[in-house]
Amino acid sequence: MSFQAARHVSSLLLPQQSSEDLVAQGLAAREARRRTVVRNWLAARATNLIWMLMLSAIMMPITISLLLLSTLFTAKICDAFSGNDAAGVIGGFLFGHFDDPCNQPIGALQVIFWVFLAIKMILFYIWSKCQDVAECDCENSRICGFLRQAGLYIILPPTVAFELVWPVATFCCLVMSSTSTCSAQLRSTAWMLLSPYFLQIGLVIFSCLWPWLKPILYRTGLLKDPANRVRDFTRVNFSAEAFNDSDGGYPTNCPICLADFAAGDQIVVTPCTGQKHVFHRPCLANWFRSQQTCPLCRTALGDSLPETLNP
Ligand SMILES: [Zn+2]
Ligand SMILES: [Zn+2]
Missing domain, CATH: 3.30.40.10 (Zinc/RING finger domain, C3HC4 (zinc finger))
Incomplete structure (x- = not known):
């Protein structure tokens, strides 16, 4: 689904222009074919890039939410047996230090993170429902068509932008924050929220190496x-x-x-x-x-x- 959406977005950025159309505009057939192939090559590269950005923008919130939920769930089970309040301690660690003193706005960045995460999860849920509707009968429904477009234009661009900007901003603030004025808990929580993004950097490096790895896998028959x-x-x-x-x-x-x-x-x-x-x-x-x-x-x-x- 997301790859088709990425293909759709790249087609909007680089609309298809057939070589026949270019010939009709007066271009020589050879030049028309060359231009069409270059355009389609760029569109394919754009599709891959957009797909990767969308995938990371969707995967990151889901990974973080699942990690958090499973941690709290495990803590609750342990609490039930031991009589302690580990879940409360974890909750306090995650949500109890936003207004701790710091020379950088790390607390505000964490609030933005959680608010955005909640909004994203709700929007993705609504959008996935719209996709189901769209697959049934989108030709005759303007509302469903609008929702599908809204998914692409209103939800995805800010989500992708957030996934790129927030980790960089938080990392810079953490590096510039002073250990003497910032509370240790506030800084550790920020590092923890940032940790899945280091995995993302690993994935980006892997995807850059992928074109060189693929031929080896083809030759060995693994792919x-x-x-x-x-x-x-x-x-x-x-x-x-x-x-x-x-x-x-x-x-x-x-x-x-x-x-x-x-x-x-x-x-x-x-x-x-x-x-x-x-x-x-x-x-x-x-x-x-x-x-x-x-x-x-x-x-x-x-x-x-x-x-x-x-x-
Ligand atoms: Zn063809
Ligand atoms: Zn050839």
Whole structure:
């Protein structure tokens, strides 16, 4: 669901512009294809980035809420057996030091954190309900359409912004806070709230290394290589008559590497409805390792192939 939402947002930022439209505007066919492929490549990168931001903005509040709830629940159970008040001590530690003295607004940042966390959880709950409604019948319901858009425009941007700004602001305040004027409990609570974000930094580093790790996993067979799908696409033999950039013919060059097609090239056509989108097979295989869409029209080709192509 979130990946589709990310794809939707990136399509709004970089609307699809087909090479046919660009040709109709007077651009040469080769240049039109080049521009479309670059645009779609950028849109795919934007989708991945937005998806990662959304995922972390959703995962962080959920992780923190679950950690807190499970800690309090465990403490309550222990209290029931021991007769102590561990849950009260934890509650006091988390919520009892907001107005402790400090030269930095760490207490205020913690209040903002908890208020925002509560708002986010309620909004995400409402939005998930709206998604259910939207899947049923969104075409005829303006309210449901509005709620779906509201989820994307009103809830997500401030949530993502908060997830980026709050940890940085809190970290800076903690570093600048003086141990002599700030209460130890206030500082420890802030460090505790900040700790899940260090995990997030680890995830960001991992996602940066991921493009280099993926080929190793493909080679060892631990991960299914999406490039294999290209083998199922229909092959086309080159002929100067068919590859002529005309309306009914194939394009003269590969839109990915821009080289002219020639006899002996391995050429495949993607199963985009009613289109003649052809590429060098190795070029398309490389493209598929980062995104499973047609480089020219963004048709999703990764999850399921049209029935005629399935064995
Ligand atoms: Zn090529
Ligand atoms: Zn296509």
